[in-house]
Amino acid sequence: MDSRHFEIFKELGFDDITPETMTNEYWAKRGARALALTTQTRDVYGCLDHTRGEGITLYDVEGTEYLDMTGGVAVRAFGIRYRPLADFESRISDVIHEFPGMDFDAIPQTLLAEKLASITPGDHQKQVVFTTSGGRAVEGCMKSAMDLSGRHRFVAFRPAFHGRTGYALALTASNSKHKTGFPQGVDVVRVFYPYCYRCPYGQTEEDCNLECVEALRYALEVEGNDIAATVMEPICGEGGIIVPPSKAVKGMYEVTKEFGGYFVSDEVQAGMGRTGKWCAIENHSVVPDYVSMAKALGGGYPLGASIGPAPMYTGPSRHSETFSAEPRMALIALWVLRHIEEGDFLRKNRENGEYLLRRLEELVEKHEVVGDARGIGLMAGIEIVKSKRGKEKAPKLRDRIIKHLVSKEHLWVLGAGQNVIRFTPSYVITPEEIDDAVDRLDRAIGAVTE
16 A cells, blocks of 8 residues: 555545554454454455455555455456456546436446346346345345245255345355344245255265255145245355256256246356356256346446346336446446457356366365365365265364465465355456466465375
8 A cells, every 4th residue: 555545544534544554463453343243254364455456466454465266256257456447437437326226217227237138048028126236136036026926935945145134034044143043034945955065865966866856846845835936046156166967957947837936046146157158047058037146247336136027026116226227337337248248258267167177176186175176167166074985074174274375375265155165266367377276275275284
């Protein structure tokens, strides 16, 4: 951070922000006092320098350089301070930032809705409701499904993550800390997510007869079959980067339709081209009724979208929010979508993802504690176990590896599920950077397990 930024703090009334305060320890203590604890792990991650960074390189306030494999938790499609995006933003600096888009129309919002309808699966007529987060995008789909169907029961999975607010929290099941003490927003029929590495039915993918699908049918028969919708992640993200077999996803879809429900694909983390297709559900050849999108859609700004069948609601005022794809933000989202197309990032993400997975699979062969590597495109992870034979989850070992990665190897990574290390890098990553990241991971596993 240079002197100009210290002057900005001073101008804003913070005379106590000086070069001497630029330590991770100082800001960990100050942040802990002021910020309600959410998902921060301050003994692992330092305080990031908001004035530096480029591509997949970021810095903490002490000047330590990191290779970023989180992509802002799948938000930064083009990394940090992507020059073409910055240039476009400068060209629209005079565009009005805020119009109440749920009350009045503006051209950028309409164009963005049309674009999203065109790139999501299916040629049926669609409509879009915009919001500011992934959880709210899921809830927009849920409210529409309830409104159109007159039903209020949903199918969700274990594990699953769809957000931490209201209705979305009712669907979430990836960590008891998310839900304990909070009431259930809607009635949920919950079944196991198709998790071949840990099949609860004792099957392998080769001899699978889709007992997970039959378990859903049975659950609906005994718990209540008046479902508004099934809400499913095409890749289970926060729950552990679990890639389901396509035949299971198709089976879940077919059972949902058998009982008259809608099917919602939660694309908040896996969508926007991350897997090499606009929507990750396309990898399973399923056309959902609804798609929820967010994260990378906003180009770094808070933007989500609920995309569903037209009309999405039975009448006016059934759903609304103050902020709804504001003009400047909608133009940025349109630029992101166009740039993904023109930059051939769908192909690049698919090919780089295949290479990343091959490199991660090498770690399965090399390390006894790496039980599985899985992913599609630039959404991948490895599962840390006590031994390959027993497959017993090793969450504490996973956490030690992550801490070593951040503090010693300077690889910025996140966990997922109970024992998975997650990779959701920005789309600008190169094969050389993938090699660098996996080599650092390899060294960290070795150092922690020696």
